[in-house]
Amino acid sequence: MSESVPLTIDGKTIELPVVTGSEDEKALDISKLRDATGYITLDQGYGNTGSCTSAITYIDGDAGILRYRGIPIEQFEEAPNFIEVCWLLIFGNLPSAEEYGDFSERLTKHAMLNESMKYHFQGFPNQAPPMAILSAMINALSCFHPDMIEMDSDDRFITAAARLISKIRTIAAFAHRSSIGRTYNYPNPNLLYVENFMHMLFSEPHAPHETDDIVRLAFNLVLILHADHEQNCSTSTVRLVGSSGANLFASCAAGVCALWGPLHGGANVAVLEMLEQIHKGDLSVEEYMRQAKDKNSGIRLMGFGHRVYKSFDPRAQMLQRVAEKLLAHLNINDPLLEIGRRLEEIALNDSYFVERKLYPNVDFYSGIILRALGIPTNMFTVVFAMGRMPGWIAHWREQNLQGSRIGRPRQIYTGPEMNDYVPRVQRGWVSDSAADIIPGRPRPTFDL
Numbered sequence: 013m014s015e016s017v018p019l020t021i022d023g024k025t026i027e028l029p030v031v032t033g034s035e036d037e038k039a040l041d042i043s044k045l046r047d048a049t050g051y052i053t054l055d056q057g058y059g060n061t062g063s064c065t066s067a068i069t070y071i072d073g074d075a076g077i078l079r080y081r082g083i084p085i086e087q088f089e090e091a092p093n094f095i096e097v098c099w100l101l102i103f104g105n106l107p108s109a110e111e112y113g114d115f116s117e118r119l120t121k122h123a124m125l126n127e128s129m130k131y132h133f134q135g136f137p138n139q140a141p142p143m144a145i146l147s148a149m150i151n152a153l154s155c156f157h158p159d160m161i162e163m164d165s166d167d168r169f170i171t172a173a174a175r176l177i178s179k180i181r182t183i184a185a186f187a188h189r190s191s192i193g194r195t196y197n198y199p200n201p202n203l204l205y206v207e208n209f210m211h212m213l214f215s216e217p218h219a220p221h222e223t224d225d226i227v228r229l230a231f232n233l234v235l236i237l238h239a240d241h242e243q244n245c246s247t248s249t250v251r252l253v254g255s256s257g258a259n260l261f262a263s264c265a266a267g268v269c270a271l272w273g274p275l276h277g278g279a280n281v282a283v284l285e286m287l288e289q290i291h292k293g294d295l296s297v298e299e300y301m302r303q304a305k306d307k308n309s310g311i312r313l314m315g316f317g318h319r320v321y322k323s324f325d326p327r328a329q330m331l332q333r334v335a336e337k338l339l340a341h342l343n344i345n346d347p348l349l350e351i352g353r354r355l356e357e358i359a360l361n362d363s364y365f366v367e368r369k370l371y372p373n374v375d376f377y378s379g380i381i382l383r384a385l386g387i388p389t390n391m392f393t394v395v396f397a398m399g400r401m402p403g404w405i406a407h408w409r410e411q412n413l414q415g416s417r418i419g420r421p422r423q424i425y426t427g428p429e430m431n432d433y434v435p436r437v438q439r440g441w442v443s444d445s446a447a448d449i450i451p452g453r454p455r456p457t458f459d460l
């Protein structure tokens with residue numbers, strides 16, 4: 013028998029069905045609440061609202077658990093392969109050799125951009141934010157691949173997914189090359205995903221970029237750790253946009269915009285800026301921490317705190333290990349890592365952070381790793397978007413397969429009560445025509 017919970021409102025009792033997840037998470041299904049009682053629920057910031065059921069990622073924020081399709085995130089640390097995880101998230105199983113080979117081939121085949129897309133990069137000013145370029149260019153893919161807008165077969169969907177995962181890397185690299193006034197490096201079909209990205213970013217005609225296994229594995233792990241995080245702001249955006257029937261490219265372009273904000277993916281840039289500010293001597297670690305606790309300062313300890321994790325973010329712990337290993341391997345002595353360690357140590361022993369359960373999140377150490385890999389700071393959030401792309405695609409697909417309704421929250425209206433329109437002349441206009449609003453301006457031919 014299905015479980016339900018009684019709710020009594022205004023003397024009337026209704027039964028709310030209970031929905032139970034595979035990890036015994038419980039939700040009250042309130043979809044019929046308004047019809048039955050006239051009430052809606054109000055939950056600003058959606059901290060307590062489930063927007064869907066999903067079989068992709070499981071998080072237990074109190075226990076610091078993150079699993080992709082049931083697999084604990086820590087199990088990807090040994091031999092991280094981002095493409096394998098892309099397939100897992102999107103299609104629900106670890107790929108067979110045949111599936112992996114086929115998907116890799118599609119990634120290689122679709123790595124190039126249509127030549128005329130190159131001219132779009134030149135149209136942006138040099139200082140244009142790369143996240144703006146990324147979002148615009150992903151959206152523009154709909155113009156170059158209109159056949160992908162109607163996803164009427166599995167094969168077409170797999171190709172669309174491969175196009176996005178492959179082309180986001182090319183777009184990201186071209187955006188950077190364009191911003192520094194260098195020639196574009198075309199994708200090299202002989203290189204693996206991460207090496208190819210680094211080649212497109214860094215190779216020069218006289219000096220092809222070279223990398224090694226430790227760098228490749230570290231970069232793969234960074235992408236994997238960003239690949240999905242259930243209903244975060246950007247993924248919920250992708251689902252909401254997709255729920256209107258918008259195509260995969262348009263929905264993912266919207267996801268990029270949501271990720272850009274400093275409270276979400278933009279935090280990895282903000283962390284680096286914070287560490288640099290302290291390093292330059294503008295503020296001491298102690299003074300920064302004092303301001304981070306002062307609500308009026310407008311400063312937060314960036315890379316700390318999370319809506320879901322109320323204990324350690326497992327991704328942050330893994331990234332800290334990678335950062336230490338990578339910096340030692342590259343023989344880099346980065347003073348910012350030391351400042352990060354000090355901030356973390358102080359925060360973990362400070363009652364303000366302890367009481368609010370604020371711990372380092374994924375962004376706290378990722379910037380230090382990306383900096384060690386030579387990625388420019390303004391590209392950090394772009395790399396986050398590359399990592400998050402399979403998650404967005406997986407959620408867009410899952411929602412389409414679920415056949416869900418258009419996303420359309422309700423609100424509680426707090427504006428004026430019923431009001432009357434006041435004619436323009438009674439509000440001091442010289443005439444009833446908007447054309448006369450600027451005295452002395454000749455009247456246009458057409459009235460407005």
Ligand code: ACO
Pocket residue numbers: 057274275276277279304305311312313314315316317318319320368370373374375
């Ligand atoms: N520094 C100082 N105080 C903080 C911080 C922080 N980083 N984060 C939260 N707090 C405080 C808040 O001021 C609030 O205090 P109060 O209870 O006295 O009013 C309390 O902790 C709860 O904070 P909320 O903002 O209500 O928490 P919410 O769940 O809405 O926000 C968020 C989570 C946005 C991540 C927040 O912790 C934050 O701004 N962190 C810094 C930015 C950051 O690192 N973002 C990346 C998140 S991970 C990701 O998106 C990939």
